[in-house]
Amino acid sequence: MAAKQIKLRAFETHDIHELHRWSNDPDAIRTVGRIPQTLEQIEKLVEKKRSRGDLCLAAEDGAGRLIGWVFLKDIEHDHGRAAIGILLAPEARGQGYGQIVMEQMIDIGFQQLRLNRIYLTTRGFNDRAIRLYEKIGFVIEGKLRQHAFMDGVYTDTYLMGLLASEWKQK
Numbered sequence: 568m569a570a571k572q573i574k575l576r577a578f579e580t581h582d583i584h585e586l587h588r589w590s591n592d593p594d595a596i597r598t599v600g601r602i603p604q605t606l607e608q609i610e611k612l613v614e615k616k617r618s619r620g621d622l623c624l625a626a627e628d629g630a631g632r633l634i635g636w637v638f639l640k641d642i643e644h645d646h647g648r649a650a651i652g653i654l655l656a657p658e659a660r661g662q663g664y665g666q667i668v669m670e671q672m673i674d675i676g677f678q679q680l681r682l683n684r685i686y687l688t689t690r691g692f693n694d695r696a697i698r699l700y701e702k703i704g705f706v707i708e709g710k711l712r713q714h715a716f717m718d719g720v721y722t723d724t725y726l727m728g729l730l731a732s733e734w735k736q737k
């Protein structure tokens with residue numbers, strides 16, 4: 568099977584309405600958010616991320632369709648570290664795009680930003696995301712017990728990390 572073509576480009580203001588749609592998908596609310604968000608709230612989120620210097624990129628498939636976004640946040644050059652996050656459009660999930668998008672952003676982080684460590688947090692029940700991150704090379708570094716309150720229950724958050732030295736070995 569031919570490799571899927573994915574291009575990362577700047578996340579633009581006109582992409583925000585799509586981000587709003589993806590964010591309000593029930594699976595995204597369960598795994599990334601907590602409650603439905605208004606368009607204004609999503610606009611404010613993007614504004615906040617930009618003002619903090621997060622690197623927010625949009626992912627396009629081979630046909631130029633917007634299929635998700637990926638970002639590096641809390642970029643600390645002094646410590647050579649940043650956190651990564653990803654959200655795909657509901658219709659783009661389950662097709663292997665997550666790995667390609669993550670790996671392209673990780674390459675930017677390690678090769679271009681010269682980071683030493685990329686880390687993330689994910690909910691302990693998000694088996695798909697955990698499987699994806701482990702496949703890429705992230706390891707579980709800690710479990711924050713009952714860190715999030717979801718649907719009336721406290722749920723664990725996993726901290727996962729990947730080092731530049733481990734990435735080079737792949």
Ligand SMILES: CC(C)(COP(=O)(O)OP(=O)(O)OC[C@H]1O[C@@H](n2cnc3c(N)ncnc32)[C@H](O)[C@@H]1OP(=O)(O)O)[C@@H](O)C(=O)NCCC(=O)NCCS
Nearest residue numbers: 598653654655660661662663664665689694695696698699
């Ligand atoms: C999480 C996300 C980035 C994964 O990307 P994706 O391209 O949809 O991932 P895939 O469907 O290719 O699945 C990745 C791996 O997990 C496996 N997987 C899928 N669903 C699974 C499940 N319920 N339990 C265990 N493994 C699962 C897949 O089989 C695949 O592994 P494989 O390649 O060895 O077969 C994407 O689905 C998404 O954006 N989801 C909503 C938001 C979210 O959860 N973001 C991450 C928050 S930390």
